[in-house]
Amino acid sequence: MGDIRYDVAIVGAGPAGLSAAIVLAKAGVKVIVIERGRFPGSKNVMGGVFYTDCMKGVVDDFPGKAPVERHIVEQRMWLIDDESYVGFTHKNAKFDNQPYNCHTVFRAQFDKWLAQQATGAGALIINQTVVTEPIMEGDKVVGIRTDRPEGDIMADCVIAADGVNSFIAKSLGFRSNLKKNAVALGVKEIIGLDEKVINDRFNVSGSQGVTIEMTGSLFEGAEAMAFLYTNKKSVSLGVGMIIEDMIEHNINPNELMESLKAHPAISPLIEGGETKEYLAHMIPEGGYNEMPRLFGDGVMIAGDAAMMVNAVHREGSNLAITSGKLAAQTYLEAAEKGDFSADTLSVYADKLQESFVMKDLKKYKELPKLLQKNRHLLDKYPKLINDAAFELLKVDGISKQAKQRSIWKNMKQQIGFTRMLKDLYKIWRTVG
């Protein structure tokens, strides 16, 4: 690898690492990014919605020529049960105004493009290389070791953006092993459909797109989160579940995926489609309380590696981009002082605290615990609401008052009045 001393060494060419690389390279910093895949994005997966705002200061004319699929004008939220759903929809002509709020993307293509922006700005990206460990000098990170012969890279500062499995954060002792209840597994299929068929089925035209978020009991009483996002000539259909729940309910991810595809609300939307790719990836959903230490002497942690996912709002890549940007800015300030100690790099945590990243993660910090302790919130309520809607809308000679009484009785039997009040209070306290 030639002369192997850089100002900054970044582990992982995903959104966090690449946004840091772009900001640093633009400022004239000598920066190297190590990526284990064949090309940046080749091992990266997400549901598929990328928010535009975070690109300010990274790629200002975004989307420009970036490989984006559709801009989202309508968002549907469904509480699902075995054969039904109760939904809420927001469609707004304002989402048709540029710059668009968000687009669907394919990460293998998007990250590749983002890497080209980094290279264009002057960063060096080395693919097909695994970072095996940080190089230490006492407690200070002074570089990274790779699986290439003579593959040590020395740097003033290392940014670990190595994703959900982050071995760097683990080996530095910044976090313990990932907990079964703090990570979800998401599986997804890209299902090819004719562009016109998508436009007709989702009532959109041009590059307009629709997202559907679903929650409820999808599969043998286990709580899952699912989504369907429209791309130009395909839809991304996926489902995620906390790993602890999957183990407990004996769930096979592919069977879960197949049951989603067979759901009466989904199957007509993908009918005639051809699966192009099957994907799986872990989602760090532990939230604020499960975040690792974010900085140390000569090192900062960004993106998924730092558990920066807002599961409530299906945001992650924008948190990653923002954290990469803030890590880069922190480095620039530290370089002026010529000091990369933990004390100086603590500014990174301050910047995160001041940004929406930590504010949002803090806001929902008790949610994972709430859902874990109150499984019925995602299991019983969607079912009760679906049953209630069906009962109210079915005309069968029974008076509305009798129907209301029976719905109420069912709710009291299933959950109980006091518990419902408590649940409402808890939910309001946690997400309100």
Next chain:
Amino acid sequence: MRLEDKLYLIGFKVDEVGGSHLAIKDRSLCVECEMKQCLYICPCGVYEIDEKKNEVSINYDACVECGTCRVSCDNIDWRYPRGGFGVAYKFG
């Protein structure tokens, strides 16, 4: 759709030289294991019971490196494939 047909759609570069990046630390623990979650939790069916040997076999060439097995079971020795090997998604 069968899992085999889905796996066929994924791009892989299998490390024939380096071999498996996955291993079981202590096979005797598998014999005592009641949950056997590795057999159903993997989205790609990497872990199977080898009827002849009566032990868990690892089809590492179908691994998409998600890490779910690692989080699910402490008895799995999990590392990344060598640089450039393993899954390479087309869409992602």
